Amino acid sequence: MKVGVLGSGDVAKTLGGGFLKHGHEVMMGTRTAAKLSDWAAQNTKARVGSFADAAAFAEMVVLAVKGTASADALRAAGAANLSGKPVIDATNPIADAPPTNGVLKFFTNLDESLMERLQREFDGARLVKAFNSVGSVCMVNPELKGGKPTMFICGNDDSAKKTVAGILDQFGWEIADMGKAEAARAIEPLCMLWCIPGFLRNEWLHAFKLLE
Numbered sequence: 348m349k350v351g352v353l354g355s356g357d358v359a360k361t362l363g364g365g366f367l368k369h370g371h372e373v374m375m376g377t378r379t380a381a382k383l384s385d386w387a388a389q390n391t392k393a394r395v396g397s398f399a400d401a402a403a404f405a406e407m408v409v410l411a412v413k414g415t416a417s418a419d420a421l422r423a424a425g426a427a428n429l430s431g432k433p434v435i436d437a438t439n440p441i442a443d444a445p446p447t448n449g450v451l452k453f454f455t456n457l458d459e460s461l462m463e464r465l466q467r468e469f470d471g472a473r474l475v476k477a478f479n480s481v482g483s484v485c486m487v488n489p490e491l492k493g494g495k496p497t498m499f500i501c502g503n504d505d506s507a508k509k510t511v512a513g514i515l516d517q518f519g520w521e522i523a524d525m526g527k528a529e530a531a532r533a534i535e536p537l538c539m540l541w542c543i544p545g546f547l548r549n550e551w552l553h554a555f556k557l558l559e
């Protein structure tokens with residue numbers, strides 16, 4: 348697939364590298380291409396452009412920017428460039444205030460997730476929450492003692508979720524589909540839980556698994 352990755356941070360670089368590894372075509376989108384110069388030198392098959400360039404190039408978009416900037420990044424990408432396309436939403440609504448005893452603060456509440464806000468504004472895009480509940484180092488083919496981890500996903504469009512499930516399978520994940528966009532109210536806070544061992548004990552190499 349042609350994948351447009353919006354972002355220049357650890358998540359964008361890791362997922363961009365993962366898509367290249369699995370044979371996809373990648374364009375990274377950023378306001379500042381220089382931030383990706385080292386990454387681009389190591390990933391010569393990838394292209395780098397603006398948010399709008401990457402979204403226009405893409406058959407599937409990945410949103411991997413700071414939560415507080417996610418709506419601005421999608422506006423810069425352009426609603427027309429997103430329309431009809433699956434958009435993997437890897438963002439978390441982390442507020443600028445510091446964590447309390449290792450617990451992050453969110454700027455959303457339990458009755459409205461960030462993904463729902465974005466889906467409402469960009470109603471032509473087919474958002475799927477994924478990759479938000481694990482650290483970037485474990486996103487692509489993680490090797491964990493406990494076996495294959497579970498990625499919790501949700502979104503309103505079944506065919507977009509099917510496309511994203513195919514990517515997650517390539518990237519070494521089991522998939523737990525939690526339903527429509529409202530489920531992001533529960534999936535986004537998994538990031539808070541995931542980060543607590545990191546903040547308290549500097550443990551960052553774990554992932555969730557759903558057992559039956």
Ligand SMILES: NC(=O)c1ccc[n+]([C@@H]2O[C@H](COP(=O)([O-])OP(=O)(O)OC[C@H]3O[C@@H](n4cnc5c(N)ncnc54)[C@H](OP(=O)(O)O)[C@@H]3O)[C@@H](O)[C@H]2O)c1
Binds near residue numbers: 356413420437
């Ligand atoms: N780090 C992790 O391990 C991890 C794991 C799971 C989920 N997440 C989530 O994934 C997202 C990306 O995380 P990250 O750590 O890779 O990077 P980050 O530092 O949270 O975000 C960096 C990106 O945000 C963009 N950005 C910042 N301010 C902006 C603005 N005013 N307008 C438009 N874009 C703006 C930057 O754009 P430019 O490129 O233009 O500078 C850059 O691409 C976050 O929502 C985070 O919560 C992170």
